[in-house]
Amino acid sequence: xxxxxxxxxxxxxxxxxxxxxxxxxxxxxxxxxxxxxxxxxxxxxxxxxxxxxxxxxxxxxxxxxxxxxxxxxxxxxxxxxxxxxxxxxxxxxxxxxxxxxxxxxxxxxxxxxxxxxx
Amino acid sequence: xxxxxxxxxxxxxxxxxxxxxxxxxxxxxxxxxxxxxxxxxxxxxxxxxxxxxxxxxxxxxxxxxxxxxxxxxxxxxxxxxxxxxxxxxxxxxxxxxxxxxxxxxxxxxxxxxxxxxxxxxxxxxxxxxxxxxxxxxxxx
Numbered sequence: 058x059x060x061x062x063x064x065x066x067x068x069x070x071x072x073x074x075x076x077x078x079x080x081x082x083x084x085x086x087x088x089x090x091x092x093x094x095x096x097x098x099x100x101x102x103x104x105x106x107x108x109x110x111x112x113x114x115x116x117x118x119x120x121x122x123x124x125x126x127x128x129x130x131x132x133x134x135x136x137x138x139x140x141x142x143x144x145x146x147x148x149x150x151x152x153x154x155x156x157x158x159x160x161x162x163x164x165x166x167x168x169x170x171x172x173x174x175x
Numbered sequence: 176x177x178x179x180x181x182x183x184x185x186x187x188x189x190x191x192x193x194x195x196x197x198x199x200x201x202x203x204x205x206x207x208x209x210x211x212x213x214x215x216x217x218x219x220x221x222x223x224x225x226x227x228x229x230x231x232x233x234x235x236x237x238x239x240x241x242x243x244x245x246x247x248x249x250x251x252x253x254x255x256x257x258x259x260x261x262x263x264x265x266x267x268x269x270x271x272x273x274x275x276x277x278x279x280x281x282x283x284x285x286x287x288x289x290x291x292x293x294x295x296x297x298x299x300x301x302x303x304x305x306x307x308x309x310x311x312x313x314x315x
Contacts, residue, residue, distance in 0.1 A: 060194055079197075082226040083190035112197075114222045115289055119282030122273070126280050143215055150292050151285055152273050 060084065063091050069167050072100050077109030080117035089120045092135075096124065101133020104166045108139035113147050121157065134158060136166040180207075181246030188229045188258075189237040196225050196243060200254065203245045207252055209312070216293040217252065217312050223286035224256050224308050232260030232306060250314040251295075257307045265299050 061084035064075040072095055080088060095103055105121075121135060128135055136158040140148070148154060160166050184199045186192040200221045204214045225241055233239040242257040271285045291297055296311040 079194060081190070081193045081197075081222060082230070083193050114193075114219060114226065115283070115285045116226060118285070122277050122282045123280050126277055146215075147219065147289075150289060151271075156273060156277060 061087060063087060065091065065095075068104070068163065069171065071102050071104055071167050071170050073104045073106055073163065075106045075108065077111075079112040080110060081112070081114040082116035085116040085120050088117065089123070092120065092124050096127060096131075099131075101128050101131045102170045103128065103133065103135045104163055104170075105135060105137050106139050106163050107137060107141075107144055108163075110140065110144050113144050115147075115151070118148065118151060118153065121153075125157065134170070136160060136169065138163045138166050181244055184243045185240050186225075186243070187237050188233040188235070188239040188241055188260075190226065190229055190235075193222055193225060197222055199243070200245060204252060204312075207247050209252060209314070213312060213315070217254065220290045220293040220310055221254050221256070223290050224254075224310070227263070227286050228256060228258045228260065231263060232258045234260075236260075252312045252314070253309055255307055255309045257305050259304050260306065262301060262306050263299065263308075 061078040061080055066073050066075065074091055076088060092103070125135055138160045139162060140159065145159070148159060153159065158166070182203050184196065186196060197218050201214050201218045204217045209217065221243065225243070228241050229235060239258070239260060244255045246253055268287050271288055276282065290310060294310040295313045298309050300307040300309065
């Protein structure tokens with residue numbers, strides 16, 4: 058899966074998955090494993106930073122669809138940030154922006170998580 | 176340009192080949208003179224169609240093949256994907272309700288919807304044991 062990478066880091070105690078490359082039916086399982094392992098560790102405040110994501114197909118969106126309810130049910134959220142226009146358009150075609158928090162910048166997402174916890 | 180300007184790619188039914196399919200489609204669509212936005216739309220639509228064939232028609236049997244043909248017919252670009260797997264019945268398909276799917280933790284089923292949104296015309300054909308999906312993008 059040389060065309061898709063995930064880097065996991067923390068930003069102010071929030072888990073950030075930086076995803077880069079092409080997210081399709083082949084690479085979606087990699088994202089799924091990362092999300093699942095965070096949720097299994099009781100980490101429910103998750104930011105997916107899409108800054109270097111060049112391409113997404115519906116299999117990639119499906120991963121978010123499969124886990125968002127679990128995470129929200131546990132009081133957390135998956136917030137998506139830093140998408141380029143092309144990637145955003147795919148989310149938009151399916152009506153994701155009304156169901157998911159899609160933010161311009163990772164910092165905004167961190168702020169929202171912290172404001173909520175205050 | 177005439178219908179002679181067609182290009183064919185045959186891949187085994189494996190999701191590992193999707194990146195090659197996208198590269199092939201994007202390159203040819205660009206050569207046919209389509210702009211960046213159209214090329215992106217066509218590439219995604221073909222990816223979705225190919226994914227559906229691998230997943231549903233062939234159930235991930237990577238010994239099977241998918242044939243992809245791209246060409247120009249008058250002012251339309253067409254892409255035809257052919258498989259010999261299980262036939263998809265478009266009449267049984269309904270528009271996905273994302274909110275409902277999210278609640279039910281369901282995924283998938285949105286590929287067909289995306290293809291229709293991204294392309295100008297989509298048709299499903301069956302010739303003997305061959306299933307075909309043909310999609311068109313009009314030249315602006």
